[in-house]
Amino acid sequence: MEGKGESCIPIVSHQFLMKETNTVVRLRLSRGGRHKRPFYRIVAADSRMPRDGRYIEILGTYDPLKTPAAVSIKQERMIEWLKRGAQPSVTVHHLLHRAGVLKQLKDATAKV
DSSP: OOOTTOOOOOOOOHHHHTOOOOOOEEEEEEEEEETTEEEEEEEEEETTSOTTSOOSEEEEEEETTSSSOEEEEOHHHHHHHHHTTOEEOHHHHHHHHHHTHHHHHHHHHHHO
């Protein structure tokens, strides 16, 4: 029975409040440009965000319409994200491989 000034507060398990959410940072492409003229930014984004949604940092650009395709990457920042455990998408993985960033990462981790 409730008296004056008392309220019914539901009891919540402390495990629910202490639950950690493991978010994965993905290195992926975010599309820009107009209809049939794609231009992509390589971004670090939370895996739960949509393709063109909120991102953490812009790490480079990719223009597939140029011959050959133009790729510019901030290599130092990209290596830092990869060292922290960011997971590249398949397409970004191929771009990093062609740009030589993955080889730099392998050499940098071998030195340490």
